[in-house]
Amino acid sequence: MCKTSEKGRALRHQGIAKLSHRASTAVARFFHSEDGNMSIFAVFGSLSLIAIGGVGIDMMHAEMKRTKLQNTLDRAVLAAADLDQTLDAESVVRDYFDKSRMPDALTFVDPDEGLNYRRVTAKAEESLDANFTKILGIDRFNAKATAVAQEHIQNVEISLVLDISGSMADPASGTTDDKIDLLQDAADTFIETVLGEDNEGLVSVSLVPYSEHVNAGPDIANQLNVDWRHGYSHCLEFPDSAFTSAALNTHTTYEQMQHFQWNYFGSNEVVDTICPQYSYERIQAFSNNETSLKNQIDKLEPRAGTSIFLGMKWGTALLDPSTRGIATNINSSAADDSPLKGRPFDYGREDVLKTIVLMTDGQHDKSYRLSNWVYDHRDEVAHWARYNLWYYLNRNVHSYNRSSFYYQKYNAELGDRLLDDICDAAKAKDIVIWAVGFEVEDHGRSVMQNCASSPSHYFDVDGVEIEDAFRSIARSINQLRLTQ
Template identity: 45%
Template sequence: MANGHVVMGLGSAEKRRSTRDAMQFIWRFSRDESGIITAQNILMVMMFLMLGGLGVDMMRHEMVRTQLQSTLDRAVLAAADLDQTLEPEAVVADYFAKSGMGDYLSSVQTSEGLGFRNVYAEAEIELKTTLMHLAGIKTLTAPAAGAAEERIPNVEISMVLDVSGSMGPAGSSKMESMKNAAKTFVRTVLGDSYGERGDDVSISLIPYSEHVNIGKDLFELLDTKKHHKHGFSYCVEIPDGHMEQTWLNQGHQFEQVQHYQWNYHGDRFDTSNTVCPRDSWAEVTTFSRDPEQLINQIDQFTGRAGTSIFLGMKWGVALLDPDSNNLVKGMIAKAQADSAFAARPASFEDENTLKIVILMTDGENQSSYRIAPWYYKNESHYVHWNNNNFWGYLYTKVKKHYNNWYLKYYEPATGDRLTADTCNIANERGIQVYTIAFEVSGHGADVMRDCASSPSHFIEANGDTIEDDFKSIGLQINKLRLTQ
């Protein structure tokens, strides 16, 4: 019995110790702060995972964005190339397709005009995230955008305008329509006042009829001393071989054109319509940026004499050839050209210069005659033919054998051939040739069409459209200036 009591007592004591030990453990555990480290570690691990996921997704996003931007940059550069014959949109799309990114091209916008092309494109890729979705970010967008432009900042223009008799006198509907159109073009390109549009665009004005009066100042810069016969007007004969080149052979001794009135039909006593025009408004104006000067000259235009398109075209092209730079400098020294253009005409190889001829006519090349040399060889002859109408004199004074007094200098077919020669070499040298056939059809229109740089450079105009036609060319040039 006693032994049994002892055993029971020991069991109770052990239970009490066990209970006490358990309570002490719980108390110590509850007081032990080292357990907090485990919770912090769990939170930190989760944070590191999120940050790592963010880094992976962002690196992947940047890699794709860089590839997308690189493809876009190369695409717009190729599309903006002025020598590129494909449509800009097609070029950009092709670059993206070959890079395996064709589905990501959003838009392509192009703007182009005379001498410039601008291409802007946008693309976008939406990427699914790998770990950032844990933070609720399921996708990232990789955008790309860029633009490229190629442009030609300097523009040299020769306006070659027909003022022959068929245009009618000042005040006639045809002449006034042409004058208004030409003045609109000048204002569109140069503005309303001198220097308003800077010095990137220059205009040379070449009125032509049966011949081209280059004016005394330009005449004296050429080698004309040997054949300088009179001071009534200032045209020079240009050898046919010179029409096959853009330049004017300044080593050549130019012969002054006879000053006389040729009227086979009409008033045979008139002396105002000489083969070489005598009026100052009919003289060539070189390298101007003064709209008032040009408009005042255009306002004085009136129809006169015959038509020699090839001579007008030759002077328009010659004033764009770099060999004429010494002539421009000479005209500047005489205050007959703007000093801002002392370096013009620029080289044909100058990628920063665009050269343009605007050639307008209302007809076609006609025959042109000269007095036989033996009746035009001294001062008394020069004065005589200045004072007398050639055919009026022959009919009233000579009457017989008058065919010996003159010779045919140009046939219409010769004029057409020389026009083609000058137009062809101009186009070969990169001159942009716009031709305007004003109320012309048939053969005359064909000559102008063949002269133009492309079918889109040839314009058939009438009295209702000619102003808009001139303005459309001017707007292209003005748009070029504004993109600089």
């Protein structure tokens, strides 16, 4: 038994010695081996990537918080700055943050308002605990937001230039109403919107009805140098060069448009003269009288041809400071503190918006005038005021001689060019041009699109859509803008 035990112990000692030798050899190999050096870099690299990713997560959370603050603040100040808002501005802003469950984030609200504006400035800030960026010594993130909203009813000068040519008597598509009826409804809506109580007299409107010509009316025409030939109507002939300028030359002498009717058919009833002759067809300039403007609009009747360029020329001129003297005399009875005083204001004023709404249902065509030899004396002027030209020619003049009685003043191409000229002149003065094509064809659409201030300022409408267009334009005058 002893020999066996001793032998067993010897074997165990040998085994332990071998294991110890192997272990020491493995440890030695480990310390002397270079195979595992990359593992150390991998460990530290992984830790770095985790740290960077963690910082990114913290920053993403902070940005999400800031975005939520900014969006809430934007909506809040927009609602508070609305001039139709009856609640206290600060209460409106705080209510938005209460409902967003961030009542303590709002740090500053500053409402400022006057007769024609309301401006609300607000700031918000909220802290966010950091998770990963603490290893960089950043324990918290501060999310901040600032917003300013302003609704400002500017001093607005509008020229409403409406087509009352003969084609406006045609039925509108999709309805039993004539186009003139739908235009009148749309224009009335426009006037009601821009001259509403909220505007406090800050808006003036010049109504410019046009067909083949524009009747300036005696209130305007009598203040200009005109070579008067008759008192039947008050249309003025412009040289082509006048359409390259927004101004109305108050020093030149204007030729008065002949008073006659060009109509191939019909009786001798002289009701569709080239120059519109009735009082409700005259320009009503620099007005803020809603009732007067709507009453005139509702009386308009379709007549004669289409000269868009003449309507646009007058619409532009009535926004130009060159007609301020005319406006002053027209509104001479207004009080000294009347908002109409001093209009049209100078270009470039930040508190003034000048805009034209130009509407047509067609395109330019030819326009004729009587030859000088048949319109030279007072009795001849009176004669053509009594007779429709073609009614008279067909009954009293041989066919081969009829063409000597008249000549062509404008054609469609010249009309388009003059319209382009006056639209460019208006744009050069930063006048905003809204153009409405009412059931127009391709050429008329192109001409009106070219005149508009931008593609978004052109409306192509059919039937009752015209009222939506005029309502949209009217609302755009009073814009709510987020300024910061």
